[in-house]
Amino acid sequence: MGGLSEDLSSTTLHLDSDNNQRVYFVPYRWWKDAHDSLTGDADGERGLPFLASPGSSYAGPMKIINNIFNSDLVFNLKREEDSSQNSENGEVGISGRDYALVSGEMWVQALKWHIDSKSSTRNGGSFSVAEDNIADVYPLQLRLSIQREANLLGVRISKKDNVVELFRRACKIFNIESELLRIWDFSGQTISFFSNSNMQRQSDQEVLLELQVYGLSDFIKCKEGKKDELANSILGNSCGTSLAMNGASGTGSSGCFFVNSSVFSGSSREAGSLGLTGLQNLGNTCFMNSSLQCLVHTPKLVDYFLGDYDKEINYDNPLGMNGEIALAFGDLLRKLWAPGASPVAPRTFKSKLARFAPQFSGFNQHDSQELLAFLLDGLHEDLNRVKKKPYVEAKDGDGRPDNDIADEYWQNHLARSDSIIVDVCQGQYKSTLVCPVCKKVSTTFDPFMYLSLPLPSTTMRTMTLTVVNTDGSTPTPYTITVPKSGKWEDLIKALSIKCSLREDETLLVAEVYNYRIIRYLEEPADSLSLIRDGDRLVAYRLAKDDEQVPLVVFMHQRIEEQYINGKHSTIPKAFGFPLLAKLPSAFNGSDIQDIYKKLLSPFQVSTQHALEENHTSDIDTIEKTREEENGTNSPSACVIDPLRSEDGVSSPSDADFQFYTTDEKGTIKGSEIQVDESLVGSEKSKRLYVLVSWPEKQIERYDTRLLTSLPEVFKSSFFTKRPQESVSLYKCLEGFLQEEPLGPEDMWFCPSCKKHCQASKKLDLWRLPEILVIHLKRFSYSRFLKNKLETYVDFPVDDLDLSMYVAYKNDQTCTRYVLYAISNHYGSMGGGHYTAFVHQGGDQWYDFDDSHVNPIGLDKIKSSAAYVLFYRRVVA
Ligand SMILES: [Zn+2]
Numbered sequence: 001m002g003g004l005s006e007d008l009s010s011t012t013l014h015l016d017s018d019n020n021q022r023v024y025f026v027p028y029r030w031w032k033d034a035h036d037s038l039t040g041d042a043d044g045e046r047g048l049p050f051l052a053s054p055g056s057s058y059a060g061p062m063k064i065i066n067n068i069f070n071s072d073l074v075f076n077l078k079r080e081e082d083s084s085q086n087s088e089n090g091e092v093g094i095s096g097r098d099y100a101l102v103s104g105e106m107w108v109q110a111l112k113w114h115i116d117s118k119s120s121t122r123n124g125g126s127f128s129v130a131e132d133n134i135a136d137v138y139p140l141q142l143r144l145s146i147q148r149e150a151n152l153l154g155v156r157i158s159k160k161d162n163v164v165e166l167f168r169r170a171c172k173i174f175n176i177e178s179e180l181l182r183i184w185d186f187s188g189q190t191i192s193f194f195s196n197s198n199m200q201r202q203s204d205q206e207v208l209l210e211l212q213v214y215g216l217s218d219f220i221k222c223k224e225g226k227k228d229e230l231a232n233s234i235l236g237n238s239c240g241t242s243l244a245m246n247g248a249s250g251t252g253s254s255g256c257f258f259v260n261s262s263v264f265s266g267s268s269r270e271a272g273s274l275g276l277t278g279l280q281n282l283g284n285t286c287f288m289n290s291s292l293q294c295l296v297h298t299p300k301l302v303d304y305f306l307g308d309y310d311k312e313i314n315y316d317n318p319l320g321m322n323g324e325i326a327l328a329f330g331d332l333l334r335k336l337w338a339p340g341a342s343p344v345a346p347r348t349f350k351s352k353l354a355r356f357a358p359q360f361s362g363f364n365q366h367d368s369q370e371l372l373a374f375l376l377d378g379l380h381e382d383l384n385r386v387k388k389k390p391y392v393e394a395k396d397g398d399g400r401p402d403n404d405i406a407d408e409y410w411q412n413h414l415a416r417s418d419s420i421i422v423d424v425c426q427g428q429y430k431s432t433l434v435c436p437v438c439k440k441v442s443t444t445f446d447p448f449m450y451l452s453l454p455l456p457s458t459t460m461r462t463m464t465l466t467v468v469n470t471d472g473s474t475p476t477p478y479t480i481t482v483p484k485s486g487k488w489e490d491l492i493k494a495l496s497i498k499c500s501l502r503e504d505e506t507l508l509v510a511e512v513y514n515y516r517i518i519r520y521l522e523e524p525a526d527s528l529s530l531i532r533d534g535d536r537l538v539a540y541r542l543a544k545d546d547e548q549v550p551l552v553v554f555m556h557q558r559i560e561e562q563y564i565n566g567k568h569s570t571i572p573k574a575f576g577f578p579l580l581a582k583l584p585s586a587f588n589g590s591d592i593q594d595i596y597k598k599l600l601s602p603f604q605v606s607t608q609h610a611l612e613e614n615h616t617s618d619i620d621t622i623e624k625t626r627e628e629e630n631g632t633n634s635p636s637a638c639v640i641d642p643l644r645s646e647d648g649v650s651s652p653s654d655a656d657f658q659f660y661t662t663d664e665k666g667t668i669k670g671s672e673i674q675v676d677e678s679l680v681g682s683e684k685s686k687r688l689y690v691l692v693s694w695p696e697k698q699i700e701r702y703d704t705r706l707l708t709s710l711p712e713v714f715k716s717s718f719f720t721k722r723p724q725e726s727v728s729l730y731k732c733l734e735g736f737l738q739e740e741p742l743g744p745e746d747m748w749f750c751p752s753c754k755k756h757c758q759a760s761k762k763l764d765l766w767r768l769p770e771i772l773v774i775h776l777k778r779f780s781y782s783r784f785l786k787n788k789l790e791t792y793v794d795f796p797v798d799d800l801d802l803s804m805y806v807a808y809k810n811d812q813t814c815t816r817y818v819l820y821a822i823s824n825h826y827g828s829m830g831g832g833h834y835t836a837f838v839h840q841g842g843d844q845w846y847d848f849d850d851s852h853v854n855p856i857g858l859d860k861i862k863s864s865a866a867y868v869l870f871y872r873r874v875v876a
Contacts, residue, residue, distance in 0.1 A: 028098035035106070047184035277343060277853065287366045294823050295375065313383060332344065332346055369867065384419045429763055430766045433748050449769075455789050467507070468539070469541045480495050488526040509539045515577065517578055550686055553579075555690070556575055579599040587678075727794065740760065776867055797861070818871060
């Protein structure tokens with residue numbers, strides 16, 4: 001739309017500004033009621049009547065539908081020359097299908113009158129209608145081009161800039177299916193056109209008349225002459241898209257001029273324009289405000305609740321809420337759409353919610369999607385047109401085509417559930433279960449109101465564990481991906497592959513906290529949800545033995561010097577993660593030392609190999625040294641360690657490690673283990689805990705950072721997470737539709753095998769709704785913690801095409817969608833903040849942040865905060 005305005009702006013020739021206001025296309029009676037009451041003049045001002053009829057080349061509705069993709073729609077507006085038939089009695093010939101063209105000023109007056117009279121009968125409240133605010137109102141806009149052939153106006157509706165849905169609206173507006181439609185021009189615009197055209201009759205000009213259309217969609221449904229209904233449908237359509245009607249006859253556009261100046265000028269709109277009303281935060285109610293703003297900007301729902309929806313309220317539905325939720329929502333929606341409204345405090349709605357859904361009460365933060373689900377369901381039941389639900393038995397679909405079965409399911413569903421929510425938001429999916437034993441296939445076609453899509457990371461989880469070898473190689477962190485709902489054995493399997501575990505090896509995984517092992521993870525059936533992202537896990541790579549061999553667990557301790565009040569003292573301080581090895585059947589203190597030094601070998605500072613004493617028998621070190629020597633061609637370049645000469649010289653005893661027996665916590669210091677002390681079978685327990693005290697000299701010889709740095713299972717930082725966790729919406733959808741086995745707690749009763757089995761389940765989209773709500777499952781709940789995924793989901797804004805994902809191919813319905821609202825969640829779960837982005841009018845997005853409503857750039861709407869997406873179908 002903006003593009004169109006720009007294109008034409010250069011050729012725009014504004015008429016004199018005094019009476020070229022915006023023109024409003026309104027129900028005639030709506031205007032007349034207000035006008036008569038305000039002026040006491042039953043005749044009103046004389047309008048110029050026109051009769052609308054389908055253009056000659058478009059004979060009837062079928063023709064129009066056929067032509068939707070090929071050409072423009074043409075209507076003829078024929079000026080009724082004999083207007084005297086109406087002048088005697090203002091009511092003559094005025095039906096519910098009559099419309100009026102009024103100026104902006106007339107429209108504002110009539111709107112004020114209707115709102116005042118309505119609010120005085122409803123709740124006594126009144127709206128302050130500020131004309132400044134209304135100036136930006138843009139419900140539905142029509143551009144009419146007027147073809148000058150005497151009194152005949154050819155009105156052409158171009159499909160080009162047009163959501164096709166509005167085509168149908170246009171057809172309805174011009175009522176081409178039935179009798180002639182009469183349109184009265186009270187604005188004087190067409191009159192001024194005729195007078196203008198008289199002056200410039202020679203030139204082949206056309207006029208683009210831009211209209212604000214108000215209160216039509218529901219009006220159409222009204223029976224003729226029902227005054228109350230007409231008055232009730234004053235507040236019109238929300239759909240900010242435009243119907244552009246191009247010039248007639250294909251003549252040059254050089255001479256075209258506009259009656260109206262551009263409405264979508266791109267100028268900043270003040271908050272307070274229709275529908276751009278904030279909701280006050282009543283204490284952690286942003287989750288509610290976010291969902292509400294998305295719903296109250298859902299095109300069909302706006303029409304519906306601005307209309308006389310109350311006649312559809314089902315007060316007797318035991319599943320409903322006596323209509324109270326529907327009424328509270330409807331009232332709120334009307335307040336938000338009232339012209340000039342200031343931010344609304346949704347207190348009534350909140351109290352109704354607290355009554356019917358206590359889970360949302362209080363002042364805690366809740367989930368906007370849970371509220372949405374509750375609300376859609378509640379509105380549906382409150383507005384269910386089915387007063388008495390028939391009992392419907394699900395029939396087996398054996399042998400019949402899917403189409404028939406699906407339709408039968410749908411009809412059965414509609415027989416029990418029929419409401420605006422079903423009309424607009426409900427689709428149908430196909431669910432196929434296959435028995436793993438007898439291969440029995442069961443197909444059902446269930447309705448849905450929204451799709452809950454898993455984010456890929458909600459099904460899989462990346463975990464980092466540090467594999468520590470006992471063969472002298474450096475500890476290495478490995479990152480693996482495992483099913484989030486997986487078991488311990490899944491992790492071991494993935495890790496074994498990743499670290500190339502040999503047949504004769506096994507992994508013992510332990511959680512390390514505070515320099516000690518706080519638990520061993522040994523139970524294969526344990527759930528992986530027991531592991532938190534912040535845990536630090538070490539996988540010890542051990543030789544596989546048939547029998548249970550006792551283990552030795554080394555914990556490390558260094559002496560730190562302290563000066564307190566000038567007094568020198570030393571305190572032991574634990575450091576590093578424990579090292580672990582298998583024990584031989586018989587061993588003494590010397591063996592313990594050897595084992596420990598071998599385990600430490602990877603941490604040696606490389607230039608000090610030679611400092612190692614002979615009896616450490618560090619094969620690895622010797623090999624490394626040999627490699628260095630062999631790899632050097634020039635003897636002069638040999639690395640000659642001057643300390644090598646100290647080989648064989650025993651270190652002073654105070655410079656060597658000291659070993660003490662201890663408990664599993666490493667807190668007590670038992671007796672020192674002597675070199676020749678025999679420890680054979682001294683302990684019955686599976687594990688021998690040894691505390692190693694490091695002298696300062698040893699600390700210099702080892703790179704203790706390697707021993708100290710242990711990565712977390714999953715580090716959620718901005719840098720590590722964002723790039724890898726970007727995923728397209730289609731991928732999420734594929735994850736949702738992917739065939740997968742049911743969980744063990746979700747078994748299926750196979751009618752053939754007559755027992756429960758873990759069937760595989762496959763979902764397919766079958767029938768798509770007009771409004772498609774997509775919930776991204778960012779929050780995961782487990783027994784121990786709640787987690788939020790910050791995954792950036794790349795979702796289409798203008799063209800979500802689901803044709804690939806719909807099992808039932810039907811040429812009649814379009815599978816393309818455009819985004820019109822987003823519920824966002826920022827921050828962590830339980831806390832955080834919700835907002836809504838809403839596409840409103842023309843091509844502008846707005847940020848609804850509680851009471852604040854601000855325009856937002858298109859480039860800003862896609863973020864990792866997007867939580868619930870609202871799409872509407874492009875109607876073919
Ligand atoms: Zn079976």
